Amino acid sequence: MPSRELVIGFDADDTLWHNETIFENVHRRYRDMLSRYHDAATVDRTLFATEMRNLEPYGYGVKGFMLSAIETAIELSDGKISAGEIRELLKLGRAMLEHPVDLLDDVAATVATLAATHQLILITKGDLRDQERKLAKSGLAPHFRHVEILSEKNEDAYSTILRRHAIAPENFLMVGNSLKSDIAPVLALGGAAAHVPYPLTWAHEHVDELPPSAGRFFELKSIREVPSILAAL
Numbered sequence: 001m002p003s004r005e006l007v008i009g010f011d012a013d014d015t016l017w018h019n020e021t022i023f024e025n026v027h028r029r030y031r032d033m034l035s036r037y038h039d040a041a042t043v044d045r046t047l048f049a050t051e052m053r054n055l056e057p058y059g060y061g062v063k064g065f066m067l068s069a070i071e072t073a074i075e076l077s078d079g080k081i082s083a084g085e086i087r088e089l090l091k092l093g094r095a096m097l098e099h100p101v102d103l104l105d106d107v108a109a110t111v112a113t114l115a116a117t118h119q120l121i122l123i124t125k126g127d128l129r130d131q132e133r134k135l136a137k138s139g140l141a142p143h144f145r146h147v148e149i150l151s152e153k154n155e156d157a158y159s160t161i162l163r164r165h166a167i168a169p170e171n172f173l174m175v176g177n178s179l180k181s182d183i184a185p186v187l188a189l190g191g192a193a194a195h196v197p198y199p200l201t202w203a204h205e206h207v208d209e210l211p212p213s214a215g216r217f218f219e220l221k222s223i224r225e226v227p228s229i230l231a232a233l
Helices: 020-034 040-058 062-076 083-097 108-115 128-138 156-164 180-188 223-230
Strands: 007-010 118-127 146-150 171-174 194-195 217-219
Touching: 020 040, 020 062, 020 083, 040 062, 062 083, 108 118, 108 223, 118 156, 128 146, 156 180, 171 180, 171 223, 180 194, 194 223
Parallel strands: 007 118, 007 171, 118 146, 171 194, 194 217
Antiparallel strands: none
16 A cells, blocks of 8 residues: 655755766867867857767666767767867766765755655666766765666656555655656656756757646755745645
């Protein structure tokens, strides 16, 4: 029988710890590397198209991004990109995978407070090994009853998680920075969702419209506001 207690799900990247800023720093160096072949707008547009084309075989995360970056560099340089430059790209990718885990403000205290009274589930997507590494280094792992690392976050994925853990949608709150991956699917299932925006958002995570929410959608300025909305649920 589904639990009647409120269960709280948390996204990881850019909700609990910084992630997109790391990618943006690499993007900047990538544009500089390819500037002798094309302007920044062309580099960005072509790289994004390559990433979208490669999502199915590579999935999300640093490794898929770097494979797409190398493919794009070869394409935009007409094969003139050097082995030394590709080696530099690989070094950037390794540095991303070894980057320290930097928690966002108020995350540690808020997650600890909520874990004392509610069941928490981490629901994230991306490369399995990298996400496991970041969670282990974050210091937050003991607060989560369950951890779900997915290849995609959509209605089917959330529905499967809720059934697996016997959670009724009306007793579920998802907290995240992505309207597309964290908010829209949960609202469509009848759950509640709290959007905590991050300063940078990958273009693939934009969404034009949310499903009807009837008081189940909360727009927050900080994760520390999450405890204050629980009474409304």
